[in-house]
Amino acid sequence: MNSTYQAPTPGSKIIIVGGGCFGLSTALALSSANKNYRITVYDRESIPVRDAASNDISKVVRMDYGSSKLNMQLAIDSIDIWNQWNQESSIPVYHNTGMLIFSGGATLCENEQQSLFHIRNAGHGDWIEELNGDQIQQRYPYLENAVRSGLSSGYYNKVGGNNYVRKGWCNSAEAIKLVYQKCKNNGVQFILGKESGHFESLLCKERSVVGIKTKDGVSHQADRVIMATGSWTPSVIDMKKQVIATGQVVIHFRPSEKIKAFLKDMPVWFGDFSRSGFYGFPINKDGIMKVAKHSTGYLNPRKGDRVSVPRTQSTHEGDTIPVRAVQDFREYLKVFLPVTEELDITYARVCWYADSIDGEFIIAPHPDYDNLVVATGDSGHAMKFLPMIGTRIAQVVENIDNEYTRAWAWRTVEPRAGFYDRPLLVDENQTVRMVTPSELRSSKL
Numbered sequence: 001m002n003s004t005y006q007a008p009t010p011g012s013k014i015i016i017v018g019g020g021c022f023g024l025s026t027a028l029a030l031s032s033a034n035k036n037y038r039i040t041v042y043d044r045e046s047i048p049v050r051d052a053a054s055n056d057i058s059k060v061v062r063m064d065y066g067s068s069k070l071n072m073q074l075a076i077d078s079i080d081i082w083n084q085w086n087q088e089s090s091i092p093v094y095h096n097t098g099m100l101i102f103s104g105g106a107t108l109c110e111n112e113q114q115s116l117f118h119i120r121n122a123g124h125g126d127w128i129e130e131l132n133g134d135q136i137q138q139r140y141p142y143l144e145n146a147v148r149s150g151l152s153s154g155y156y157n158k159v160g161g162n163n164y165v166r167k168g169w170c171n172s173a174e175a176i177k178l179v180y181q182k183c184k185n186n187g188v189q190f191i192l193g194k195e196s197g198h199f200e201s202l203l204c205k206e207r208s209v210v211g212i213k214t215k216d217g218v219s220h221q222a223d224r225v226i227m228a229t230g231s232w233t234p235s236v237i238d239m240k241k242q243v244i245a246t247g248q249v250v251i252h253f254r255p256s257e258k259i260k261a262f263l264k265d266m267p268v269w270f271g272d273f274s275r276s277g278f279y280g281f282p283i284n285k286d287g288i289m290k291v292a293k294h295s296t297g298y299l300n301p302r303k304g305d306r307v308s309v310p311r312t313q314s315t316h317e318g319d320t321i322p323v324r325a326v327q328d329f330r331e332y333l334k335v336f337l338p339v340t341e342e343l344d345i346t347y348a349r350v351c352w353y354a355d356s357i358d359g360e361f362i363i364a365p366h367p368d369y370d371n372l373v374v375a376t377g378d379s380g381h382a383m384k385f386l387p388m389i390g391t392r393i394a395q396v397v398e399n400i401d402n403e404y405t406r407a408w409a410w411r412t413v414e415p416r417a418g419f420y421d422r423p424l425l426v427d428e429n430q431t432v433r434m435v436t437p438s439e440l441r442s443s444k445l
C-alpha cells in the first residue's frame with residue numbers, strides 16, 4: 001500500500017472518473033456506506049457509454065477461476081447478488097444457463113483441472129458433471145464435429161446452492177442501467193458529456209491530488225479522486241507500463257429459425273479456452289448469437305509515446321474488425337460449430353481491455369500521488385463482479401487491509417517476453433486493415 005494514502009473522513013467529496021463497471025459499482029458501494037460522502041461520477045458520454053467495455057449484450061458470469069481462489073469466491077458472492085438483482089429488475093440482468101467448459105484431448109487442461117480442484121475443495125463438487133466425448137456429443141449434437149476433432153473432454157457446472165445455477169451470463173448493458181439508477185437513488189451526482197464530463201487532467205498541490213479538470217476547462221475540487229477509466233486509464237494516467245489497452249474481437253450471428261432449433265438449450269461455452277481463447281453464448285431473445293475471443297488482442301499506439309489508446313466505433317464510425325480476426329474466427333468455428341459456416345457475421349466490434357501484466361486487477365493508491373486511487377487492469381474479466389467489485393474498491397479507498405486489497409495492490413511486475421508486442425489494429429499503409437461490411441458475409445473471405 002501507498003504509505004501516505006489516508007482514508008477519506010465522513011462527508012468527504014469524492015470524484016469518480018468513469019461510469020462503467022468499476023466506477024458505478026464503487027459509487028454504489030461508497031454511497032451505501034453511511035459516511036455521507038459527496039460523490040460525483042464523471043464520464044465522457046451518457047451511461048451506458050456506447051464504447052465502454054461494460055456496455056454489451058452479454059458477458060460470461062463464471063466461478064471457474066483456475067488457481068485463483070479469491071476470484072472464485074468473489075464470483076460466488078457476486079452471483080448471489082446477481083440473483084437478487086433479477087428479482088428487482090423488470091428485464092432480467094442475469095441468465096442461469098450453466099456453462100460447458102471443454103478441452104482438447106482426453107483430459108482437461110491444467111487450468112480447468114485447477115478450477116475443478118478449487119470448486120470441489122470449497123465443497124461444491126456436486127455442481128460439477130464431468131463429461132467425456134461421447135456424452136458431450138449425445139447431449140450437444142451440434143458439437144459432434146468438435147468432439148471428432150479432438151475437443152473431447154469437458155465438464156458442465158450445473159447447480160449451485162439454493163437450487164440455482166451459479167453461472168451463465170449477464171446482460172451487462174441492462175445491469176449497468178440498474179446500477180446507474182441505484183446510484184442516483186443514493187444521491188450520487190453525475191456529470192456526463194464529451195466536454196463537461198471528460199477528464200482532462202488532475203489538479204495537484206505538489207503530490208496531493210485536490211481535484212480534476214475537465215475538457216471544458218472547469219476545475220472540480222475533491223478530497224479523493226478515483227480513476228475508473230477502464231482501458232483508457234494508461235492513456236490518461238501514468239500506469240508505469242503495468243497496464244496496456246488491448247482490442248479484443250466480438251462477433252454476432254443471427255441464425256435462421258432452423259439453426260436456432262438445432263442449437264436449442266446451448267449453454268455458455270468455453271471451447272478449449274486455455275489454448276484457443278474462444279467462447280460463446282446461447283442465442284438471446286433478439287435472435288443474436290455472440291462469439292468472442294479472449295486473446296493477446298490488438299494495439300492502437302498513439303503518436304509520440306506509443307501508448308495504446310482504445311479505437312472504437314464511437315471514435316471511428318464504421319470500424320469493423322481486422323481481416324485476420326475474421327479469418328481466425330471462421331477457421332475456428334468451421335471445426336467447432338460448423339453450422340455457422342453458412343451464416344453472415346451481422347455485427348462485429350473491437351472491445352478494449354485494460355490488460356495488466358499478470359491479469360490481476362490494479363486497485364490501489366497511485367504511488368506518485370496522495371489522494372488518488374486507480375481502479376483498473378480489468379484484463380477482460382471484471383463484469384461478472386459488478387455486484388461486488390465496488391465493495392472491494394471501497395475498501396481500498398477506505399484503506400482497509402485484506403486479502404483482496406493486497407492482491408490488487410500497486411505492483412511493479414516485470415512483463416513476460418513479448419508482453420508489449422502485439423499485432424496492430426490497423427497500420428497507416430492499410431497493409432493491416434479492417435474488413436469491409438461485405439467481407440463480413442459468410443463467403444467473402
Ligand SMILES: Cc1cc2nc3c(=O)[nH]c(=O)nc-3n(C[C@H](O)[C@H](O)[C@H](O)COP(=O)(O)OP(=O)(O)OC[C@H]3O[C@@H](n4cnc5c(N)ncnc54)[C@H](O)[C@@H]3O)c2cc1C
Binds near residue numbers: 375378379381
Ligand atoms: C470483448 C470483451 C469481452 C468481455 N467479456 C467478459 C466476460 O465475458 N465476463 C466478464 O466478467 N468480463 C468480461 N469483459 C470485461 C469487462 O467488460 C470489463 O472488465 C469491465 O467492463 C471493466 O470495467 P471498467 O469500468 O474498468 O471499464 P469500462 O466499462 O470500459 O468503463 C470505463 C469508463 O471510463 C470512461 N472514461 C474513459 N476515459 C474517460 C475520461 N477521460 N473522462 C471521463 N470518462 C472516461 C469511459 O467512457 C467508460 O464509460 C469483457 C471485455 C471485453 C472488451
